[in-house]
Amino acid sequence: MLENPNSISEVAWDGYIDRVDVDFNFQALLGEVLSREINQNSEGFQVRFQRRGGADLTFPADLVAEVDEGHLTWQSTRIAEAASVFGIPELIGTHQMQPELISAARTIYQNAPIIEVPFHDRTVVLALQGDWLRSNPQRALLQATAAETPAAHLDRCLEVFAAVRELPETPVLTRRDGAVYDIAGGLSLDDVRADAFYFAEEHRLFFEAIYPNPRAYFDPASGQAHLTSAEKTPLTCTATLLAVVEDDVWTATHALPYFARSQAASRARAILDFGYANNIPALVARTMPAQRAFDWDLIDVAKPIVGIWTHAFAPLSPTAYAVLLVDHPALRLPAPQPERVAAMKERQVPAGVDKQRALAAYDRFRMGRS
DSSP states (O other): OOOOOOSHHHHHHHTHHHHHHHHHHHHHHHOSEEEEEEEEETTEEEEEEEETTEEEEEEEEEEEEEEETTEEEEOOHHHHHHHHHHTOGGGSSEEEOOHHHHHHHHHHTTTOOEEEEEETTEEEEEEEOSOOOOOOHHHHHHHHHTSOOOHHHHHHHHHHHHHHTTOSSOOOEEEETTEEEEETTSOOHHHHHHHHHHHHHHHHHHHHHHSOSOEEEEETTTTEEEEEOTTSOOEEEEEEEEEEEETTEEEEGGGOGGGTTSHHHHTTHHHHHHHHHHTOHHHHOSEEEHHHHHHTTHHHHHHHHHTOOOEEEEEEETTEEEEEEEEOGGGSOOSOOHHHHHHHHTSOOOTTOOHHHHHHHHHHHHHHTO
């Protein structure tokens, strides 16, 4: 049986997975918010959201706390009841304001959206009331584990989530490099790495041979990439935008609203859909350290999903570049030659990749191109 939380940190993190899910669906419901209006009458508070392209939405709200000069004072009987049950002093009285207190309040309010807003001469913390839409457990877990979740709290988060959603057992995760790598029961990231390895490697070597040291220019408006190389004919390629890397942060295409209407971004939608369908957190993640994306071979992982096997990097600014899959008839492999196929199969696979699966996938892809 799950024990009660014994610290404010545990209260805050107990609701994490469900909270990510509620937030995802609430933001989808709201859309673009133009303004927010707070009113109070004899029945309590109401919060009205004015939205672009949709009718206003109004929610009743509970007063959770008030904030003054950087200090939060609880005003909620529900918080007081939780303090009594858990015996946690941070849930009583006044404390220096910190995000952990708000997260704890959300857990206690069953992860209802909470807002902090100026109201008259003070700032109020309000918990919106409503029947909040939740995804199925698999999708909720996937969205939460795709974000950066501290490993110290993850085991308890999973236990609480399993209890709240009445799952038959606690989900089992594989962690690597301080992040969630796999969710048991789905296709593993290493499976897709294996499927991609040999065919992606052969394309890489072919591209290096026929188009050495290429420079790429990305045109989001046309969804094309223009490749140039010394003494080679420029190529105009169909481009699929995988991510933008800036300041060592990999931001996936689905988290880049600026490119949302580009055909290069729409072609990448298959990667996100594949991640959801196969329970792979790395393909659903919005951002991650760029080095992790490279270490986990996310560029090659995308290739069999999209069906394009050559990649390039195109500068966008002095500090940012686009990660692209590029397609052109000149970049496609010639018919297989037995000696080259045999040599390719002698290459060692990366750690974690099943060589037999990789060889079987290579045979399938190579025969499809013969």
